[in-house]
Amino acid sequence: MRGGLPLFRFKGIRVLVHWTFLLLPAYIAFMGWSEGTAMTEILVEIGLVMIVFVCVVLHEFGHALTAQRYGVGTRDITLLPIGGVASLERMPEDPKQEFMITVAGPLVNLVIAVLAFGLIAITGISLLLTDLFNDITSWNAVLSFLVMSNLGLFLFNLIPAFPMDGGRILRSLLSMRLPRERATRIAAGVGRFLALGFVAYGLLEGAPFLALIGLFIFMAAGAEAKQVAQQSRMRSILVQDVMKMDPLCLDQAMDLQSAWNQLTFGEHQVLMVLDQGRYVGLVGREELRSAMVIGSPGTLVALARKVAPVHSTDPALPVLQRMMAEGVPAVPVLVAGSATAVLTRDRLMDAFNSQLADKR
Ligand SMILES: [Zn+2]
Structure with missing residues (x-):
């Protein structure tokens, strides 16, 4: 109408x-x-x-x-x-x-x-x-x-x-x-x-x-x-309902080709960059691919984007809104204080879409 x-x-x-x-x-x-x-x-x-x-x-x-x-x-x-x-x-x-x-x-x-x-x-x-x-x-x-x-x-x-x-x-x-x-x-x-x-x-x-x-x-x-x-x-969906545990974690000194091999081998969408076990930032699959295409030399630390982490018990909807606003494909998740999981935009969208389709 x-x-x-x-x-x-x-x-x-x-x-x-x-x-x-x-x-x-x-x-x-x-x-x-x-x-x-x-x-x-x-x-x-x-x-x-x-x-x-x-x-x-x-x-x-x-x-x-x-x-x-x-x-x-x-x-x-x-x-x-x-x-x-x-x-x-x-x-x-x-x-x-x-x-x-x-x-x-x-x-x-x-x-x-x-x-x-x-x-x-x-x-x-x-x-x-x-x-x-x-x-x-x-x-x-x-x-x-x-x-x-x-x-x-x-x-x-x-x-x-x-x-x-x-x-x-x-x-x-x-x-x-x-x-x-x-x-x-x-x-x-x-x-x-x-x-x-x-x-x-x-x-x-x-x-x-x-x-x-x-x-x-x-x-x-x-x-x-x-x-x-x-x-x-x-x-009612919380971050912990959608997040992916045990994400791919690589050291910041790793070269891009090795990182790409590991990412594609494990079919990950995102990897977490660490410095001696401490969270440094995230690198998405697309960013890594673009860097490979233009042939940038260097290591992961140059690509790592410092995305602020969220808590596993946070509600997921505002996190999705934040990801949209910041244009990031994923956020790290703090579980019991340390960044040990990631939440990707794709997984969130899937979760919300299945709620929309659900005609309970
Ligand atoms: Zn009226």
Whole structure:
């Protein structure tokens, strides 16, 4: 569901309209036409739906601009016929930040409703309970429509059907007390249960959009729960689960050809350079090969790269991020204080990839 027609940009955030959004006015026009509704009334209905979507955009900006305050960017806001989606680069794992970002959207709708209600109260005319279609062109009718629709958006979004706003609020509140994975599992379970309710109600009562929203929520809740579970499994991998014990250790005075022979004989990816048994640095297979190709003379000490060691009990994910940032293919591992193992980027990637593929 990515991409769409760009509408405008505000504070660096693009607002897009997905092509399926056009199905909405088309659907309203078709329903009106098939029931013999007057053209003006159909246009009014479409206009009212567009007003709702302006409020939806403001709601999404509530999320996006709050996220900006926590340094989280938003790629774009996309309008779909079932609502708006702000594509945040990430959701902060700090439950307080997730709570603030999430609650900001529905609060925008509450503020619009209160402001519109205030305007009605000031002008002294209450059309709040009158039939909208009897007097749609009046200013007060539009205001009362704003009150009703925004109260509706506010309450609907607070339904704890994860990953709807209410579900995210529930998850953030739970994860103040519980591990994030468990909190997500609970919120996703509640979300899927409610989503099935939406689908059933939508099908039985002839509300196809509600059924569609239910289906969407059901799938999205499962996907996000799975993603969080994967993240927490990846985080549970320690350096000692992936490291290679007994790496090839060679003295710094060894010439490159002999080192290459030993490296290829043992099918190692990396070798550890030692000076009288003490760790000096690492040499990767590629670096050694390049040095051989250009025919550099000399010994291993010239190639040894002093990569700072990690501990065997460290979590592996930050180590991978560090290796990527420093551009090193391996790090030495301290086991009980001395460098006696190596962790290569390839082994780490394999370990993480197998966690991703694992559909437990
Ligand atoms: Zn929202």
